[in-house]
Amino acid sequence: MKRLILAAAVLISIPTISIPALAQTVTDLPELYGGEKTLYDAAQKEGIVVSFDTGPTWANWAAEFAAFKKRYPNVEITYNDIGSGATVVALDKARNRPQADTAYYFAASAYDAIKKDVVAPFKPVNFEKLPDVFRDPDGKWFTIHTLTIAFLVNKKLVKNVPHGWADLLKPEYKGDVVYLDPRSTGVGQVMSFAANFGAGGDMNNLAPGFDYFAKLHKAGNVLRVEGTTPYAKFVKGEIPIWISYENDGLKAKYADGMGDDVEVVIPSEASVAAPYGISLVKNDPNPNAAKLWLNFIMTDMGQGIFAQGYVRPSVPGVQLAPDVAAKLPPAPQVKPLDVAAAAAKKAEVDAGWAKAALGQ
Missing domain, CATH: 3.40.190.10 (Periplasmic binding protein-like II)
Structure with missing residues (x-):
């Protein structure tokens, strides 16, 4: 962001x-x-x-x-x-x-x-x-x-490309997923809403998203949560799956040399713009x-x-x-983010995510 x-x-x-x-x-x-x-x-x-x-x-x-x-x-x-x-x-x-x-x-x-x-x-x-x-x-x-939330997948490190939020919960993605901390980064906040929509929630019901993050971390599929954008690490081949903005993946693919090693996936259930x-x-x-x-x-x-x-x-x-x-193919599952409503939910996102993902 x-x-x-x-x-x-x-x-x-x-x-x-x-x-x-x-x-x-x-x-x-x-x-x-x-x-x-x-x-x-x-x-x-x-x-x-x-x-x-x-x-x-x-x-x-x-x-x-x-x-x-x-x-x-x-x-x-x-x-x-x-x-x-x-x-x-x-x-x-x-x-x-x-x-x-x-x-x-x-x-x-x-x-x-x-x-x-x-x-x-x-x-x-x-x-x-x-x-x-x-x-x-x-x-x-x-x-x-x-900017749209997507999965940026390094195909050299990931055998089967995930296509939706549910896929990331599978055992084959153990230790593969990296994303940004919702408490301190804008992209992390936006991603939290995308995951919530993908899990069946909406702007008035954030519980499905928190449940999703709890499952993702309990499964051991999260490699780490970053505090700053790890673009350089992704380009160097250090991150199997990075949940970030679509344009980061397209830039890595078309401008910064990763080419066909990268697949950019907008999750099938839902995402946000x-x-x-x-x-x-x-x-x-x-x-x-x-x-x-x-x-x-x-x-x-x-x-x-x-x-x-x-x-x-x-x-x-x-x-x-x-x-x-x-x-930039059509992606009808992408929802426009109401940033005013999102800002009003920030404290709830911060606390709910920390409890679900970190047990705090």
Whole structure:
């Protein structure tokens, strides 16, 4: 999960991309949505958009920056990479003279931003297509991509690939399973809800999930519970089965050399999609450029760029290139996570998991 740590807010400028004289920009292409060219005209007068917490190595933001700059050559974009919690702190400190135009974060932080009154309503293109739990009704935040809980399986270490939560309880997976601590990590919290749904529970009944973890640990199938993301250990071949986000497995498979040794499995019974959202900053210095940016990443083009970075688009029905779609097959068993409800259950998850898994 995207790290939620405090760090100094250092803005970084995107290097100017050379646009050949005959390059196609928004001025000579069909509009992606009605009013795009008019909005670009207004954004050019501002000339820049400041995008908080969109680190280029995360979720394919670097490709989003490049595509935006190519389509809108007269609008520069700058960004920083400070973490979800730090973003809200930075917005709060600068509320009297905002520096940011947009703010990106794990959706739970969006609720904090609303409480602090540092974000403004804006409904971009495709807003109405989002599930209700993936957006603020007034548009003060909305989901732009999701991360889905999956089993990341090293086939060199595991003979039979498990396909569901029930499979992980089998004796053949003794000492094979690694996952993150729900008490201290976001992905661990999200995973606990996925396991609960897979065991037949819901947001109002967490007991099936706790029972599941008790069985998993009693069976001896858990190798260890990690406190930090063990991605490097997985890539080195030290973890047979890692319950984490789907994009970690796809990155290991397609970008970091593991290839066909990795199988990424969304459990058949159920899983959850964790929302990552973005907001327009209240009283931001470049509102037209900000809206141009927010609209762009919510168009089919922008959503497709996220998918190229192994995260699932938030807008249902986006058409993806065949090679990209093959890596992100339909998964109707995935449920959108209501992060507000999940946050309200955190203490119950922490205590229930510790008792079930650790006997504490």
